[in-house]
Amino acid sequence: MEEIDTGRSSSARAPARSIDRGNQHRLDALLDVFQADGFEGSELKVVPANRLPKPFRQLLVHNHHMTVTLEEHHGSPVHLVILDARRVGQDYARKLVLTVDSSERAGGAPPQRVVMAGLMHIQLKFCGEGVAKEILSGQTPLGRILIEHDVLRSIESHVYLRVVLGPKLAEMFGLQIYGQTTYGRVATISCDGVPAVELLEIVAPAAPTVEP
Numbered sequence: 428m429e430e431i432d433t434g435r436s437s438s439a440r441a442p443a444r445s446i447d448r449g450n451q452h453r454l455d456a457l458l459d460v461f462q463a464d465g466f467e468g469s470e471l472k473v474v475p476a477n478r479l480p481k482p483f484r485q486l487l488v489h490n491h492h493m494t495v496t497l498e499e500h501h502g503s504p505v506h507l508v509i510l511d512a513r514r515v516g517q518d519y520a521r522k523l524v525l526t527v528d529s530s531e532r533a534g535g536a537p538p539q540r541v542v543m544a545g546l547m548h549i550q551l552k553f554c555g556e557g558v559a560k561e562i563l564s565g566q567t568p569l570g571r572i573l574i575e576h577d578v579l580r581s582i583e584s585h586v587y588l589r590v591v592l593g594p595k596l597a598e599m600f601g602l603q604i605y606g607q608t609t610y611g612r613v614a615t616i617s618c619d620g621v622p623a624v625e626l627l628e629i630v631a632p633a634a635p636t637v638e639p
Contacts, residue, residue: 507568514563541600542630548624587612588610
């Protein structure tokens, strides 16, 4: 299966090519909330799940919360950092990174290392009042909130992306150089059977593991 160019290369708002309309709409809708801010100059190409190298395949090809997957992978709790947020009525969107405590300590405090960057569009009316209130507080990763509130949920991954980092996306990961390749996914979380959250999740670049 060939890689599919989303058209989001030199400009994150470039017209799409060779990606199915439904998934292009999902990707466009997420990027357009923030006018693609942070994603300009990044290249996003759709790739089949079996073309993702390790450890990206293990981090992305599943139907679990990224909160849980990243905590298991890094052996550390993840922390939410909101970079930007927009709300219109019951529509809430945010640009975010998830971090873990780095093993490298400086000045007596553990610095934070970014392990995921993403965009999230939430229909608060489908989440329940208590869940919505905690989401809006901006203190806790979404996956942990839904788990702790025992929300009946399902997670569907739609497409996987190979991402070549542009300058701003590299900066979101705390990197001083850009051009590295990493991977991500577009997914939907349904709460009580109703699609409630659209996600673009891009994990931090890492050295892939060679397949045995």
